[in-house]
Amino acid sequence: MSAVEVQALISSGLPMADDIGFQVESVRPGFARTRVPFNARNIRPGGTLSGPLQMALADAAMYAAILASLDKGAMAVTSNLSINFLHKPAPADLVAEAVVLRMGRRLAFCEVRLLSGEGEDEQMVAHVTGSYALPSVREKAS
Amino acid sequence: MSAVEVQALISSGLPMADDIGFQVESVRPGFARTRVPFNARNIRPGGTLSGPLQMALADAAMYAAILASLDKGAMAVTSNLSINFLHKPAPADLVAEAVVLRMGRRLAFCEVRLLSGEGEDEQMVAHVTGSYALPSVREKAS
Amino acid sequence: MSAVEVQALISSGLPMADDIGFQVESVRPGFARTRVPFNARNIRPGGTLSGPLQMALADAAMYAAILASLDKGAMAVTSNLSINFLHKPAPADLVAEAVVLRMGRRLAFCEVRLLSGEGEDEQMVAHVTGSYALPSVREKAS
Amino acid sequence: MSAVEVQALISSGLPMADDIGFQVESVRPGFARTRVPFNARNIRPGGTLSGPLQMALADAAMYAAILASLDKGAMAVTSNLSINFLHKPAPADLVAEAVVLRMGRRLAFCEVRLLSGEGEDEQMVAHVTGSYALPSVREKAS
DSSP states (O other), X not given: OOHHHHHHHHXXXXXXXXXXXXXXXXXXXXXXXXXXXXXXXXXXXXXXXXXXXXXXXXXXXXXXXXXXXXXXXXXXXXXXXEEEEOSOOOSSOEEEEEEEEEEOSSEEEXXXXXXXXXXXXXXXXXXXXXXXXXXXXXXXXX | OOHHHHHHHHHHHOHHHHHTTOEEEEEETTEEEEEEOOOGGGEETTTEXXXXXXXXXXXXXXXXXXXXXXXXXXOOEEEEEEEEEOSOOOSSOEEEEEEEEEEOSSEEEEEEEEEESSGGGOEEEXXXXXXXXXXXXXHHHO | OOHHHHHHHHHHHOHHHHHTTOEEEEEETTEEEEEEOOOGGGEETTTEEOHHHHHHXXXXXXXXXXXXXXXXXXXXXXXXXXXXEOSOOOSXXXXXXXXXXXXXXXXXXXXXXXXXXXXXXXXXXXXXXXXXXOOOHHHHHO | OOHHHHHXXXXXXXXXXXXXXXXXEEEETTEEEEEEOOOGGGEETTTEEOHHHHHHHHHHHHHHHHHTTSOTTOOXXXXXXXXXXXXXXXXXXXXXXXXXXXXXXXXXXEEEEEEESSGGGOEEEEEEEXXXXXXXXXXXXX
């Protein structure tokens, strides 16, 4: 699937992704780069982006990386998400780079780096891992 | 702090909590019970509540349990949040019961059970743990 | 399976469990209580029990709780283990109480409390969660 | 600290590391590469290396990477360790590459890749993250 197709699928399935302006910038099998553009609405006191916003972006990025690795019509359901907050993100765009570290038949395991700032100021603000169950076609039919 | 004071503090600090209608039902030192009332806006395709909504509720519940354990004016910053999704929540209210398992001087560790359904139909739909850094007064001053 | 059967299965499969004197005290579907008796060999400088020992005990306890829930001949493979160390265990026996929070067809999710000390002095020293893949008979045959 | 100094410190503090033949191959601030040489004693039925062995190696590798980043005499205490098992390791040496992703004043956060096999056959068999509390000199003195 292309970045456009992945984004359409996520926007239709995750209203919250659409709310925050989630964009799929690029995908290839096992990888996705996604972005949430800066929006004053997402800022919490202290001038930083909320934890739930970061979790939502990471989840959507991992989902995008998995969709880009599977046949069309495939599904993935989040089983575990673990996030470590490292630095306060700047009041700016937030980028997520998700990598599929293992694509099994029934489970995918991914890692995400959440990045804030541009160029030399770019900083990893959170590290996320996630496990996704991959329902088989056979099980979906039953 | 009382449930009302904790809710006011969270609503002012976490706009997303307010958006989803987050309510603090009861607190005591080391414990908080919180609720997100059913709202069709939060439903994702398939009739279930989104993962990010569940994460936001769990984070706010742990924060409430910690605030209820500390002196007024204290702060806590999420360091890690790990969620395991167990069952799809019903299209209904979602309740979070958070317990502080360890309150150190610098780190608090909490566990949350997310519950869906009433009475005999109540079911744990997700299990969450979280670590929170507790900035000392001395550090905040510097 | 009984506690004796579960212990025999674990001892044959996990030499490290046998090394540390791992005992299955009781099992019922969805639950296991296990123990590592005090042994000066397991003590690290500072008079406490090592982290890897605690992880090994927690892993074996979750495995025992799952085996006690399945038909004989079933298998489970650790997919994720996450441990939070809360307090230094005393130089004494260490007990693990494992509960299966979700038994799916393909994944089991468990929680463990590691306990040190007796009676009023009993203290939770670590909190552990784990996910286990449950290979189906059909897949094992292929 | 050099690789030799770090290994001496770990061997004296973690008898289990010494038991499994743990070696520190190289360190630099924020990084450590460590190895457990193949030993038939560590093999479990099925010809693979046990989960607890992998956890012990990852924990020691993160500890080494932190020690290499701090002044002599510093300490670190494991607060959380989360491991995802990706593939069965071969009956061969196991290598851990640990990176410090955040070194705060009070908490360090690390990531480890456990690698099995050589050259083209090298494969990541587990992914680990860990948080470590860094007791301050001032607190140690009190």
